[in-house]
Amino acid sequence: MDLKTLTYIVVGATFALYIGIAIWARAGTTSEFYAAGRGVHPVMNGMATAADWMSAASFISMAGLIAFMGYDASLFLMGWTGGYVLLAMLLAPYLRKFGKYTVPEFIGDRFYSQTARIVAVICLITASITYVIGQMKGVGVAFSRFLEVEQSTGLFIGTAVVFVYAVLGGMKGITYTQVAQYIVLILAYTVPAIFISMSLTGSFLPQIGLFSDHSASGMPLLAKLDQVVMDLGFKQYTADTTNTLNMFLYTLSLMIGTAGLPHVIMRFFTVPKVADARWSAGWALVFIAILYTTAPSVGAMARLNLMNTIQTGEIGSPEGNLSYEARPQWFKSWETTGLLKFEDKNGDGRIQYYNDANKDFAAKAEAWGWKGNEMVSVDRDIMVLANPEIAGLPNWVIALVAAGGLAAALSTAAGLLMAIASAVSHDLVKSVFNPNISEKGELLAARISMAVAIAIAAYLGLNPPGFAAQVVALAFGLAAASIFPAIMMGIFNKRMNSLGATVGMIAGLLITLIYIFWFKGWFFIPGTEMAKNSVDNWFLGISPEAFGAVGALVNFVVAYVVSKATKAPPAHIQDLVESVRIPRGAGAATGH
Amino acid sequence: MSENSSSGAAYWKANIRLVSICLVIWAFVSFGLGILFRPMLSGIKIGGSDLGFFMAQQGSIYVFLALIFFYAWRMNALDRQFDVHED
Numbered sequence: 020m021d022l023k024t025l026t027y028i029v030v031g032a033t034f035a036l037y038i039g040i041a042i043w044a045r046a047g048t049t050s051e052f053y054a055a056g057r058g059v060h061p062v063m064n065g066m067a068t069a070a071d072w073m074s075a076a077s078f079i080s081m082a083g084l085i086a087f088m089g090y091d092a093s094l095f096l097m098g099w100t101g102g103y104v105l106l107a108m109l110l111a112p113y114l115r116k117f118g119k120y121t122v123p124e125f126i127g128d129r130f131y132s133q134t135a136r137i138v139a140v141i142c143l144i145t146a147s148i149t150y151v152i153g154q155m156k157g158v159g160v161a162f163s164r165f166l167e168v169e170q171s172t173g174l175f176i177g178t179a180v181v182f183v184y185a186v187l188g189g190m191k192g193i194t195y196t197q198v199a200q201y202i203v204l205i206l207a208y209t210v211p212a213i214f215i216s217m218s219l220t221g222s223f224l225p226q227i228g229l230f231s232d233h234s235a236s237g238m239p240l241l242a243k244l245d246q247v248v249m250d251l252g253f254k255q256y257t258a259d260t261t262n263t264l265n266m267f268l269y270t271l272s273l274m275i276g277t278a279g280l281p282h283v284i285m286r287f288f289t290v291p292k293v294a295d296a297r298w299s300a301g302w303a304l305v306f307i308a309i310l311y312t313t314a315p316s317v318g319a320m321a322r323l324n325l326m327n328t329i330q331t332g333e334i335g336s337p338e339g340n341l342s343y344e345a346r347p348q349w350f351k352s353w354e355t356t357g358l359l360k361f362e363d364k365n366g367d368g369r370i371q372y373y374n375d376a377n378k379d380f381a382a383k384a385e386a387w388g389w390k391g392n393e394m395v396s397v398d399r400d401i402m403v404l405a406n407p408e409i410a411g412l413p414n415w416v417i418a419l420v421a422a423g424g425l426a427a428a429l430s431t432a433a434g435l436l437m438a439i440a441s442a443v444s445h446d447l448v449k450s451v452f453n454p455n456i457s458e459k460g461e462l463l464a465a466r467i468s469m470a471v472a473i474a475i476a477a478y479l480g481l482n483p484p485g486f487a488a489q490v491v492a493l494a495f496g497l498a499a500a501s502i503f504p505a506i507m508m509g510i511f512n513k514r515m516n517s518l519g520a521t522v523g524m525i526a527g528l529l530i531t532l533i534y535i536f537w538f539k540g541w542f543f544i545p546g547t548e549m550a551k552n553s554v555d556n557w558f559l560g561i562s563p564e565a566f567g568a569v570g571a572l573v574n575f576v577v578a579y580v581v582s583k584a585t586k587a588p589p590a591h592i593q594d595l596v597e598s599v600r601i602p603r604g605a606g607a608a609t610g611h
Numbered sequence: 612m613s614e615n616s617s618s619g620a621a622y623w624k625a626n627i628r629l630v631s632i633c634l635v636i637w638a639f640v641s642f643g644l645g646i647l648f649r650p651m652l653s654g655i656k657i658g659g660s661d662l663g664f665f666m667a668q669q670g671s672i673y674v675f676l677a678l679i680f681f682y683a684w685r686m687n688a689l690d691r692q693f694d695v696h697e698d
Contacts, residue, residue, distance in 0.1 A: 085668075090664055090667065090668075093645060093664075093667035093668050096667065096668055096671075096672065097641045097645055097667060097671050097672070100671075100672045100675055101637065101641050101671070101675055103675065103679065104633070104634070104637045104675050104678055104679060107679045107682060107683070108630045108633060108634065108679075108682055109630070112686075226669060229658070229668075229669070230657055230658025230659065230660075230665065230669075231658060238659070239658050239659025239660075240658070240659055241658065241659030241660045241664075242659040242660075243659070245659075257659075257660045257661075257664050259649055259650060259653075259663075260646075263646060263647065266646055267642060267646055267647070270641065270642065270646065271642070292697050292698075293690075293697060294683070294686075294687045294690065294696070294697065297679075297682065297683035297686055297687065298680075298683050300679055300683075301676065301679035301680045301683055304672075304675060304676050304679055305676060308672050308673075308675075308676055311672055312669055312672055312673075315668040315669065597619065600619075600623055600626075601619060601622065601695040602690050602695055602696060602697050603695045603696060603697055604697070605697055
């Protein structure tokens with residue numbers, strides 16, 4: 020059976036499964052729609068959280084980033100997992116005890132302020148919409164590469180599937196679909212990695228393979244990789260970072276941002292008990308770690324395979340480089356997408372792939388008759404998608420990777436849309452505009468908000484704003500600088516009052532926004548940046564992406580000082596904090 | 612809560628202590644071993660690279676996992692010890 024037919028069958032079967040689950044898990048009440056009736060087993064919730072969290076970026080892009088950044092990319096690995104420790108210990112159990120449906124609802128109630136709640140809604144919607152654009156784009160790309168349909172057609176099919184299970188099932192439908200999506204995506208990620216690890220190192224587990232010996236050379240794999248890349252003038256793969264402060268703060272920002280992202284936090288509202296919320300965060304990280312500990316192996320091994328495919332023999336000898344005519348099939352198929360591009364600069368019909376920005380090496384290369392790096396474009400994203408083809412794996416594995424990429428994008432999109440829809444229907448429609456709305460009315464409002472959110476996401480996916488790539492930093496910055504500190508102080512500082520929290524949130528938000536806009540342009544409009552976005556201009560060498568941690572610190576300090584100077588919160592709020600801190604009574608809080 | 616607030620305060624103190632210990636370990640393995648102390652510990656070799664590289668790309672994630680499960684287990688025991696557990 021040819022690859023295309025096989026891919027259609029595998030992707031079609033997974034979509035049929037998602038729709039089937041949606042029909043089985045229809046939501047009949049607002050509790051089911053917002054919090055899956057609070058009946059989700061902690062292991063299941065962990066799996067759904069993992070699928071919710073691991074987006075197209077984790078599945079497709081992360082290993083590619085690691086492949087080209089080496090040690091420096093560790094900040095993504097630690098940052099996107101370490102946040103779960105904060106979530107488990109500082110937020111999740113208490114928010115579950117609080118027993119409401121949305122993050123802004125907690126902030127509004129705890130700080131007895133409709134203003135605080137609306138500020139939180141704005142942060143939530145901005146962070147979630149920016150995120151969802153990337154997912155919709157990912158759906159379109161995966162469809163167009165693997166099913167060879169137009170990007171827009173792919174986007175419509177993906178949108179239609181999400182529409183069915185999100186509008187029909189709400190959180191309940193989304194949760195059970197995400198469990199299925201997790202299984203698809205983790206198989207798609209680990210199966211090729213196991214095959215590749217076996218062939219390069221003889222080790223079945225890629226996690227062990229990364230630190231084992233390279234079978235062909237007998238050297239440790241990482242030492243071999245260091246040698247191969249440095250021989251062609253590239254930076255040593257395992258080299259230490261040159262900007263320790265930035266790596267430190269970038270990692271911290273991703274951790275705090277992860278713990279503060281509303282679509283992740285709200286998953287912990289779905290479990291039956293406070294104790295389950297604690298276990299569930301652990302299970303979520305187990306399922307995330309399976310992918311995140313595999314990713315560095317995929318990155319390193321893909322880089323080694325890529326280098327060895329092109330540099331087939333001795334460096335500098337005319338026969339040492341792959342002849343363009345003899346390039347493998349995967350090379351040709353990725354050339355047609357434009358993500359891989361070759362230009363025969365010296366006209367010898369062979370491919371020279373080296374770092375021509377390295378002056379010493381470029382001088383040597385010139386003596387061999389090389390006229391510059393001829394791999395003019397190697398998109399990082401192809402590392403995961405082309406990996407099974409590079410390793411020569413059977414077609415069913417390639418079809419599985421297509422289904423996995425789609426599962427990763429769809430599950431994250433659904434979780435984000437759920438966060439947006441519940442904020443609109445619960446925090447705006449019910450709380451601000453129409454407090455007397457009936458349960459049926461609110462359920463209808465939630466379904467309509469969901470449908471509108473999906474339509475907007477699809478529109479933005481079709482017409483992505485030019486700044487789409489930049490705004491991911493914005494989403495994490497917002498979550499880190501505003502939402503995380505506000506919730507944490509709400510639980511751990513009984514004395515924190517409305518004014519302190521609100522002013523703190525706004526201060527953290529503003530300083531982070533201004534720092535990002537300063538280097539990336541006001542509202543990302545090109546040409547309006549105040550200084551060139553480079554390390555020489557950054558404050559203490561801190562990149563805009565790493566500034567969320569500083570924003571969070573500002574938020575904490577400002578909130579503390581302001582609340583100290585103003586009067587303590589009313590007694591019933593202090594009682595609320597006391598009750599959130601102890602688990603007993605969480606069951607009763609559900610039936611509000 | 613109000614009728615036995617001294618036990619409530621002790622529960623909260625025990626909780627803060629547990630969280631603090633866990634977060635010190637959390638920071639030590641990731642920011643410490645994985646980033647700040649890497650140059651100092653580069654003599655410790657692990658499979659073709661050093662301890663810092665291993666901690667940054669694998670080790671810290673395993674410690675995070677162990678920490679969350681340890682915390683959940685200890686906390687659930689504390690809930691019962693201070694009689695604030697559910698059902």
